[in-house]
Amino acid sequence: MSDNCLFCKIAAGQIPSNKVYEDDAVIAFHDINPVAKVHFLIVPKHHVRSLLETTADDAAMLGKLLALAPKLAREQGLTEGFRTMINTGEQGGQSVFHLHLHVFGGGGKAETMMAQLIQ
Ligand code: 5GP
Ligand code: ZN
Numbered sequence: 099m100s101d102n103c104l105f106c107k108i109a110a111g112q113i114p115s116n117k118v119y120e121d122d123a124v125i126a127f128h129d130i131n132p133v134a135k136v137h138f139l140i141v142p143k144h145h146v147r148s149l150l151e152t153t154a155d156d157a158a159m160l161g162k163l164l165a166l167a168p169k170l171a172r173e174q175g176l177t178e179g180f181r182t183m184i185n186t187g188e189q190g191g192q193s194v195f196h197l198h199l200h201v202f203g204g205g206g207k208a209e210t211m212m213a214q215l216i217q
Pocket of ligand 2: 099100103104105106107144145146195196
């Protein structure tokens with residue numbers, strides 16, 4: 099756990115979240131500021147700052163995040179499609195520096211949702 103990391107604290111249960119899924123290695127919870135009807139984040143519990151800090155050793159973890167996306171999206175009612183996104187680094191629009199995969203959709207066009215997320 100990294101000191102003063104918001105998503106480490108959420109993963110440890112020290113800060114509450116509206117949980118979608120949890121296992122030993124991963125937690126998923128609704129975004130506090132959703133850009134679509136459904137918007138949740140899939141987060142590895144182990145602290146990794148961003149996609150830039152991952153190596154080949156993280157391939158299984160990264161695969162797990164992505165593989166969970168359609169399963170959890172369906173469970174949240176996104177049966178017709180959704181958008182996934184990983185913001186990486188300050189120049190990539192990342193604001194919380196603990197790796198996370200955004201999953202969002204349902205109501206609103208993807209382009210509109212994108213505009214909100216990249217401003
Ligand atoms: P980023 O901009 O780093 O890709 O995404 C960070 C996301 O975390 C944002 O969409 C923001 O709304 C969300 N977020 C920030 N603080 C909290 C929080 O305390 N709880 C939850 N559930 N989401 C948060
Ligand atoms: Zn962290």
